[in-house]
Amino acid sequence: xNKQTLKNIKCISLVVILLFSLVxxxxxxxxxxxxxxxxxxxxxxxxxxxxxxxxxxxxxxxxRYISENPDIxxxxxxxxxxxxxxRFKAYAISDKLPDVFFVWGQPSFxxxxxxxxxxxxxxxxxxxxxxxxxxxxxxxxFEGKLYGIPKSMDYMVLYYNKELFYRNNIDFPKNFKELIExxxxxxxxxxxxxxxxxxDKWPLALLYQELVLMEGQDQRLIYDAILGQVSFQDNVVxxxxxxxxxxxxxxxxxxxxMSQLDYNTSMNLFTRKQSAMLYTGSWExxxxxxxxxxxxxxxxxxxxxxPLLLEHQxxxxxxxxxxxxxxxxxxxxxxxxxxxxxLEYMMKPENWAENGFEQGLIVPAQKYENYSNKNETxxxxxLVDILSKAxxxxxxxxxxxxxxxxxVSTEELCYQLAAGRISPENFLNDIDKEVKKEELK
Numbered sequence: 001x002n003k004q005t006l007k008n009i010k011c012i013s014l015v016v017i018l019l020f021s022l023v024x025x026x027x028x029x030x031x032x033x034x035x036x037x038x039x040x041x042x043x044x045x046x047x048x049x050x051x052x053x054x055x056x057x058x059x060x061x062x063x064r065y066i067s068e069n070p071d072i073x074x075x076x077x078x079x080x081x082x083x084x085x086x087r088f089k090a091y092a093i094s095d096k097l098p099d100v101f102f103v104w105g106q107p108s109f110x111x112x113x114x115x116x117x118x119x120x121x122x123x124x125x126x127x128x129x130x131x132x133x134x135x136x137x138x139x140x141x142f143e144g145k146l147y148g149i150p151k152s153m154d155y156m157v158l159y160y161n162k163e164l165f166y167r168n169n170i171d172f173p174k175n176f177k178e179l180i181e182x183x184x185x186x187x188x189x190x191x192x193x194x195x196x197x198x199x200d201k202w203p204l205a206l207l208y209q210e211l212v213l214m215e216g217q218d219q220r221l222i223y224d225a226i227l228g229q230v231s232f233q234d235n236v237v238x239x240x241x242x243x244x245x246x247x248x249x250x251x252x253x254x255x256x257x258m259s260q261l262d263y264n265t266s267m268n269l270f271t272r273k274q275s276a277m278l279y280t281g282s283w284e285x286x287x288x289x290x291x292x293x294x295x296x297x298x299x300x301x302x303x304x305x306x307p308l309l310l311e312h313q314x315x316x317x318x319x320x321x322x323x324x325x326x327x328x329x330x331x332x333x334x335x336x337x338x339x340x341x342x343l344e345y346m347m348k349p350e351n352w353a354e355n356g357f358e359q360g361l362i363v364p365a366q367k368y369e370n371y372s373n374k375n376e377t378x379x380x381x382x383l384v385d386i387l388s389k390a391x392x393x394x395x396x397x398x399x400x401x402x403x404x405x406x407x408v409s410t411e412e413l414c415y416q417l418a419a420g421r422i423s424p425e426n427f428l429n430d431i432d433k434e435v436k437k438e439e440l441k
Contacts, residue, residue, distance in 0.1 A: 038073045039072055039073070041073070042075050043099070044097070044100070045084075052290035057362060099334075100343055101328055103327065105140045106401070109407075114142040114147045121146065121147060122149070124146040133153070137149075150323040150326040153363050154282055157279075160277045162302045196252075198415070199259060199260070199262040200263065202399065205399040207414075208245050211244045212238060217318070223401065258419050271287070271293055285379060302382065317390055319387065321393040349367075398410075406437075410434060414427075
């Protein structure tokens with residue numbers, strides 16, 4: 001073998017070695033760049049609108065968490081309240097609840113979830129450090145353990161379009177008698193006086209409780225009644241409040257359209273300036289910052305506590321308010337550790353409370369006062385003022401304070417009364433019967 005042949009063989013060998021090395025390097029690089037298998041957290045929400053309000057806040061924090069944790073993916077499934085309840089029930093029956101899910105923190109909804117073992121117990125010490133207001137965690141706890149985290153302080157208010165009042169030379173009512181007269185005036189002009197989500201029924205139950213408070217000035221009365229200590233039928237205040245509810249809805253002319261007045265319809269009537277007022281909760285604070293709504297409408301939104309004062313009363317600072325919604329983690333989640341970690345992240349005060357309050361999206365269950373940047377919207381300031389002036393808060397509303405059956409039955413009775421299908425007397429008598437059923441359980 002001559003020198004040239006030997007040299008050629010060495011060159012060929014070197015090329016082969018280099019080729020194998022390159023293949024090896026390429027395989028190694030491919031393996032190194034190959035993404036780890038992502039962990040997917042399923043998230044069930046009652047906020048289908050992800051562009052405004054609390055849905056926007058949820059989605060913003062979800063997106064941020066995913067960007068900070070590339071190995072995590074969060075799959076959101078969202079429905080409006082009533083469809084949500086049906087979907088939740090289907091998941092619970094099949095024992096396939098999503099990893100993180102929304103809950104209402106009232107006994108009528110969350111107690112069966114906690115007692116049934118559907119929610120994972122959480123580290124209470126971790127969440128208590130997150131600036132929650134006093135008592136905020138109570139409705140999410142059972143037998144000394146914490147099973148859910150509240151997201152908001154909820155209370156019913158009256159949003160109104162000040163332009164419609166001004167244009168029609170109508171003053172905003174100061175008491176219940178004036179409210180009835182204002183509703184009659186708007187009705188005569190062909191303008192819907194008050195939009196209410198009647199179809200879902202629970203707003204009517206809350207309105208009844210507000211009227212009980214107006215007539216009796218006693219937060220405890222209706223709770224004593226559902227415990228059987230006071231008769232609905234025999235109590236003058238409870239009777240008068242039932243009559244007031246019927247009177248108000250008649251003044252608004254809502255009887256004929258009740259079956260159509262769901263959440264979306266009532267909101268659309270108000271945002272399209274076809275309704276002068278909207279009776280709903282503090283959770284709609286995000287309306288004013290919702291860019292999908294016309295600017296001229298957003299500039300006209302004001303909010304007030306429902307003017308439920310008797311003529312001789314000058315002020316009334318009791319408030320029907322509660323820590324309504326929140327989040328829980330499924331006890332059967334296959335990614336339980338990651339789900340809890342995400343929930344802890346989302347509910348950090350600098351995430352949920354600070355972002356939500358600064359952007360005017362929520363009145364949080366945490367001490368939002370710590371995160372005021374003095375740039376709150378006028379609507380936000382008005383809502384905070386209503387809450388800060390309250391001398392007493394009701395806590396869980398009356399119809400949500402017992403079992404799911406009691407909730408369904410009493411809300412239906414409120415609906416039947418509002419529709420004129422039963423008299424106030426029958427309404428009160430039937431509620432007493434529901435109370436008796438609860439006592440026998």
